[in-house]
Amino acid sequence: MSDDQRNAILDAFRALRETNPRTPAISMAECIRVSEGALQASRLGEDVMTLPYAATTVAGMLHTLGPVKALTRSRLAVLEQTGEYPRLQGGPHAGLLLAPRGLDLRLIFSRWHWACLIRDELPEGERWSLQVFDQSGHAVHKAFSVSERHLSRWQEIWEEGTSDAPCFVDEATPSASEIPAAAREGLKQDWGSMTDVHQFFALLRRHHLSRLDANRLMEGEFTQALPTSSVASLLDLAAAEALPLMLFVSSRGCVQIRTGDIVPPQRMRGWLNLFMDDATLHLNDTCIDQVWTVHKPNRDGGVTSLEAFDQHGELALQIYAERSEGEPESRLWRTLLDRLVHHQAA
Secondary structure, three states: OOHHHHHHHHHHHHHHHHHOOOOOHHHHHHHHOOOHHHHHHOOEOOOEEEOOOOHHHHHHHHHHOOOEEEEEEOOOEEEEEEEOOOOOEEOOOEEEEOOOOOOEEEEEHHHOOEEEEEEEEEOOEEEEEEEEEOOOOOEEEEEEEOOHHHHHHHHHHHHOOEOOOOOOOOOOOOOOOOOOOOHHHHHHHHHHOOOOOOHHHHHHHHHOOOHHHHHHHOEOOOEEEEOOOHHHHHHHHHHHOOOOEEEEEEOOOEEEEEEEOOOOOEEEOOEEEEEOOOEEEEEOHHHOOEEEEEEEOOOOOOEEEEEEEOOOOOEEEEEEEOOOOOOOOOHHHHHHHHHHHHHHHO
C-alpha cells in the first residue's frame, strides 16, 4: 500500500481505538473498509512485526508460546479456546496439532500468506498475539498470550521480526456453477465405497465438486437438508443429554476442533453462544443459509455430521459427536439427528 493509504488507515484505526479500545480488529477493519490483514499491516514497525519465516516454521513455534487463547473464524462462527499448543506434526503442505479435548488443529500451509506478531495496548495492559492471514487479508488463525510468565518468549520472537510489508489481493467473488447430472451416479458409488472419512477430500477433488454441491447431489442417499434452525435445536438437545460434541470451525487455512461437553446455548445480540470453561463458540445462526446432515461410511459403521453453510456456500460450522478412532458412532447422536430429520419430515 502507498504511504497515503497507510496513513489514512492508521488515522482511522487510532480514532476507533481511542473511542472504544476493546473493539475487535475485524470490526475496525470493516468500519474502515479494508481487510483485517491490511489494517494490521498499516501498523508495521510500530505495534506489528512480520515473522520472516515459512508457514511450517511459524506453526512449529506455536508450542513454545505457553498458554494462549486460540481463535479461528469462519464467516459466521468464531471458536475461541484456551490451552497450550502441542508440537507440530505433518508435512510441508498440511500440519497437524493433535490434542483431543485440547488445542486440536489442522493447518493448510498453502493458504498462509502473512504471519505477524502484534502488541496491543489495552486498558487492562499489554496484549501479545501471533496472527496469520491469507492472501486476501482474512485471518487464518490467531493466538493471544494469556500468561505473563511466558512473555519473554513473545519478546524473543518480536526481536526476530521485520517491517517487511505483505501484498494482499482482492478476494474473488464465488460464482455458481452447474452440476452435471451424470455426476451423481459416479459420486454415489465412490461415496459408498469410503472406508475412512479422510477419503472424502480426495473424493471431492476427483469429482470437481464443492462440499455443498456434493451434499445436494447425494440428498436422500447420504445427506439430508434441514431447516436452518436445526443447529440451535441440536445444540439444545446435546446439552440437555450431556452428549460430548466435536465443534469444527474452519478458516481457509485452519480447522480448529473443540471436543467435549457443551452447555445450553445462550442468545446475545442476535448471536448464539456457547460459554464453556475452556472455550467459547459464537455463531451468527440467523445468517445460516443451508443445513445438512451428512453420513460418511467408514470401517466402524460410518459417522454423521451436521453441517451449516453461509450464503456463499462455505462451511460455517460442522458438528460431530465425540468419537475415538476405531469406535462406533454414538447411538444417542444418531437418535438426536433422526429426531431433527423426522421433525422436518412431519
